[in-house]
Amino acid sequence: MSRSTLAPPEVAVRTGRRSFLRPDVRREVAIAIGIVLVAVAVPIIAGNSYWLQAILLATVYVIAASGLNILRAQAEQLSFGQGAVMGVAAYTTALAVAAWEYPLPVAVLLGFLAGMAAGMILALPSLRVQGYYLGFVTMAGALALPEIFFLFEEQTRAVTGVNVPPSAIRDVVFWRTEWLTLVIVAFAIAALVVAGMVKSSRFGRQLKVAGTSPEAAMTLGLRPGRLRLQAFAVASLMASVAGVLYVLLIQYVAPGSFTLALSILLYFVVVIGGAGTIVGPLLGVGILYLVPDVALASLVDYRLLIYGVTAFVIMFLMPDGIAGGLRRLLHRLRGRTAPVVTISLREVLAQAPEAGEDGNASGPDAPPGPLLRAEGLAARFGQVQALDGIDLEIGRKEIHAIVGPNGSGKTTLLNAISGLVAVDSGTVFFDGRDVSSIGASGRARLGLARTFQTPRVFADMTVWENVDCGAADGGTHWFAKALEAVREQWDRLPAATLPHGQRRFLEVARALRRGPVLIALDEPAAGLSVAERKEFSSLLRSVVAATGASVLMVEHDLELVWGTADRISVVDAGRVVVSGPPAEIRHLPEISRLFAGVNHVAG
Amino acid sequence: MDELLIILVRGLGAGAIYALIAISLNVIYNATGVLNFAQGQLLVVAGVFTYLWLPDGAGAGSPSWFLVLLLVTVVVALIAALQGWLTLLPMRSPSDQHSWIITTIAASIVLGAIMVLTIGPRVLTLDNLFGQFPLGGSQVPYVYLAVIALAVLVYLFLRWFQRRYLVGLALNALSQDLEAAKAGGIRTMPLQVLAFAIAGAIMGLTGFIGGHALGIVESQALHYVVFGFIVAVVGGLGNNTGALVAGPAFGLVLMFVSYQAGGSAEIPLALAVIVVVLMLRPEGIFGRPHARRV
Numbered sequence: 016m017s018r019s020t021l022a023p024p025e026v027a028v029r030t031g032r033r034s035f036l037r038p039d040v041r042r043e044v045a046i047a048i049g050i051v052l053v054a055v056a057v058p059i060i061a062g063n064s065y066w067l068q069a070i071l072l073a074t075v076y077v078i079a080a081s082g083l084n085i086l087r088a089q090a091e092q093l094s095f096g097q098g099a100v101m102g103v104a105a106y107t108t109a110l111a112v113a114a115w116e117y118p119l120p121v122a123v124l125l126g127f128l129a130g131m132a133a134g135m136i137l138a139l140p141s142l143r144v145q146g147y148y149l150g151f152v153t154m155a156g157a158l159a160l161p162e163i164f165f166l167f168e169e170q171t172r173a174v175t176g177v178n179v180p181p182s183a184i185r186d187v188v189f190w191r192t193e194w195l196t197l198v199i200v201a202f203a204i205a206a207l208v209v210a211g212m213v214k215s216s217r218f219g220r221q222l223k224v225a226g227t228s229p230e231a232a233m234t235l236g237l238r239p240g241r242l243r244l245q246a247f248a249v250a251s252l253m254a255s256v257a258g259v260l261y262v263l264l265i266q267y268v269a270p271g272s273f274t275l276a277l278s279i280l281l282y283f284v285v286v287i288g289g290a291g292t293i294v295g296p297l298l299g300v301g302i303l304y305l306v307p308d309v310a311l312a313s314l315v316d317y318r319l320l321i322y323g324v325t326a327f328v329i330m331f332l333m334p335d336g337i338a339g340g341l342r343r344l345l346h347r348l349r350g351r352t353a354p355v356v357t358i359s360l361r362e363v364l365a366q367a368p369e370a371g372e373d374g375n376a377s378g379p380d381a382p383p384g385p386l387l388r389a390e391g392l393a394a395r396f397g398q399v400q401a402l403d404g405i406d407l408e409i410g411r412k413e414i415h416a417i418v419g420p421n422g423s424g425k426t427t428l429l430n431a432i433s434g435l436v437a438v439d440s441g442t443v444f445f446d447g448r449d450v451s452s453i454g455a456s457g458r459a460r461l462g463l464a465r466t467f468q469t470p471r472v473f474a475d476m477t478v479w480e481n482v483d484c485g486a487a488d489g490g491t492h493w494f495a496k497a498l499e500a501v502r503e504q505w506d507r508l509p510a511a512t513l514p515h516g517q518r519r520f521l522e523v524a525r526a527l528r529r530g531p532v533l534i535a536l537d538e539p540a541a542g543l544s545v546a547e548r549k550e551f552s553s554l555l556r557s558v559v560a561a562t563g564a565s566v567l568m569v570e571h572d573l574e575l576v577w578g579t580a581d582r583i584s585v586v587d588a589g590r591v592v593v594s595g596p597p598a599e600i601r602h603l604p605e606i607s608r609l610f611a612g613v614n615h616v617a618g
Numbered sequence: 619m620d621e622l623l624i625i626l627v628r629g630l631g632a633g634a635i636y637a638l639i640a641i642s643l644n645v646i647y648n649a650t651g652v653l654n655f656a657q658g659q660l661l662v663v664a665g666v667f668t669y670l671w672l673p674d675g676a677g678a679g680s681p682s683w684f685l686v687l688l689l690v691t692v693v694v695a696l697i698a699a700l701q702g703w704l705t706l707l708p709m710r711s712p713s714d715q716h717s718w719i720i721t722t723i724a725a726s727i728v729l730g731a732i733m734v735l736t737i738g739p740r741v742l743t744l745d746n747l748f749g750q751f752p753l754g755g756s757q758v759p760y761v762y763l764a765v766i767a768l769a770v771l772v773y774l775f776l777r778w779f780q781r782r783y784l785v786g787l788a789l790n791a792l793s794q795d796l797e798a799a800k801a802g803g804i805r806t807m808p809l810q811v812l813a814f815a816i817a818g819a820i821m822g823l824t825g826f827i828g829g830h831a832l833g834i835v836e837s838q839a840l841h842y843v844v845f846g847f848i849v850a851v852v853g854g855l856g857n858n859t860g861a862l863v864a865g866p867a868f869g870l871v872l873m874f875v876s877y878q879a880g881g882s883a884e885i886p887l888a889l890a891v892i893v894v895v896l897m898l899r900p901e902g903i904f905g906r907p908h909a910r911r912v
Contacts, residue, residue, distance in 0.1 A: 093719065139893065139897065140892075140893055140896040140897055142897075143896055143897055143900050144896050144900045147653055147719070148851070148896060148900070150719065151653075151844060151847045151848070151851070151892070152889075152892055152893060152896065154840070154844055155844050155848070155885065155888060155889040155892055156889055158840065158841055158844060158885050158889075159885040159886040159888070159889045162882045162883075162884070162885045162886055163882075163886050165882045166879075166880070166882045166883060166886070275840060279723060279727075283720065283723075283724075286719075286720050287720070316735060317731070317735070319727055319728075319730065319731035319734070320728060320731035320732065320735065322727065322731075323724045323725075323726075323727035323728035323731055324724075324728060326720055326723075326724040326727075327704075327720075327721055327724040327725070327728065330708060330717050330720045330721050330724070331707070331708050331721075334708055334717055
């Protein structure tokens, strides 16, 4: 199949000017907005106020669910608290109007702020933990909310509920259409557009990286806990808006309106509808709320049964939700096959400026001494002394290899140096400063990059998006500018189809984009073909020559190590046994003992 | 002083029930990585069957009593096994490893809906099976002591089972490393369904013995799971020893606070406990931080 059918020419032409929405996302946002407009317009034209009210409430749920969708699909976090946040916002607005007698705009603002505050309190544990832990915490929060209303019965009127008198917002603007209808539709459109913007943005990708692989995120200079909190903030914002709109629409709140069941409904709406898609929440609200609650209202006794069974069956048939399943079906019908993807770092590296010309790490302002010095690193896990007093020095523009038998502590050493593992004792000096007390993301920001034994490639992003998902502080380096030349091309390649060897190069490109002074590689040659190993070896040399960065690698392929490294350290049982240039240590007895039977070491 | 004694007994008893829920969550979690949100509903189901099947006036020790205990345990174990099998089926496709969050909650909703359709949304009060004993001027049902004994017995049984029998050892292997167990030729699916069945049996026993202390109502199901999860996390997820200690401690604190501030304070307090524990010590009190796999 020719390339032109894959990428329409108008996409390829548009360079320089970038919109807030990726083309595919823009299409989806447009469809979603179209569905909302039609769904609201039909009952207005038909003059059916019962259905209009139901559709407007469904639209309010879509706003809350779109926020939760960002949390679930982009940040990969679980929350059963979205309904509770909505409840706090709604309840506060209602009380502010009916009990404290504030004017409506003030009440709306108070309700919004209260919702945000509740959302952030519920999200605090996300600084420390993630995943289903957060699911249960938020679930406890949603369970607690009605109880809290009853605890403060005198202030909250929990037993009777709060009636909100109708206000001017329910006046008719034009032909049967109230202001409130316009407001709800406007906020729904805004929520859908924001969801699309997050999905298209680097922020969205950072959330994804932090959610899927917190370690990888830290080595890219990101702070996963803070990103999770930000995702919760976006989700809470939409829930708070939805809560305020709920009061304006329903004009009555009681603790029973915001039980855990609402939060679970919103979560189901996101996942069943199709997490990560813009139209997903619309489809989810349709099938889980409108169908059982409104269309089948005569079967009210069986409502929960229908709802539970529907959720179960859809999860069974379409694990990616309705929108995800439909999309997969469409792709199959169109018979699209993924192109075989290759990326080349060589053409990017070829654009390197002459040595010393631009921002090379070995420039005159670099402090003297080795680039990295580790002293007496020790780490213990239960009964295992993984590191037992390691001393290590890495010079500037040096390729330093760490070899040793399995379980000797090589990867732990790499983790200790990049800050992913806390050591029990020892000091790390990096680029002339003590970084022992600085965490992984802090060290990454100082210029310490890292790749992993299994490349951390995010399958549902393009190759370019995989490269451009780190902290936003590396964009001025020449390599980052050179990468712009391949941006259009790489942005058309889905990372999912990238073969293993190419994933290694992708990870190196991502690391280099941040302009590091030291790149730590964990078994970079594992899983590479002979030809790819050769290429990788020469790539490392060009990287050092072109960027002036040093390389620290843990590697089992001794041929590659002996041919590439400037200096080799042999680690065994958590200690450095021998360290020196390959030629000097080649014939030492420690080497032959450690690698007895491996012929090419001596040769 | 007398009130304190009663709070002590009732708190420890309620805590033992939470510990049993936590242990049953751990059994499934260790074998599958799934936290079964339907576990609380299984406890309620056990209570409903006990209510329906136990003949009036069947005192502790009578043959019919024992038969019903057996029946409830087996039936709930079977329901749990079926639910587990349905939960694990879609998880075989690697595309969504988190479908269990939806499917276990959906299972809870469906079980609850069936109960509401058949017996209505009322609270069932189970007979007090064991009589009561005087304590500090009031009568305390022996049930509270019985569930504490049950928690200890279940804990000891699981320990013994996991060391003595090949099946137990295999389950233990799953908890150590699921992928390695698969690679080692263990057929994981039957074992994982067995784990669900064991967890169901624990809920069956708990519902039968402890039902009187709970009051059986469908709407409380998620409440029980969340409390069980909090105990499991405080004790260290997957660690039964931790659950056995954390459960009664948690029960005592809750009972004391709801005595002071009313029952509505229970869940907000539980929320505070889980937030504080996760902020200070995410791996739980008995869990230990393990080397991260990078």
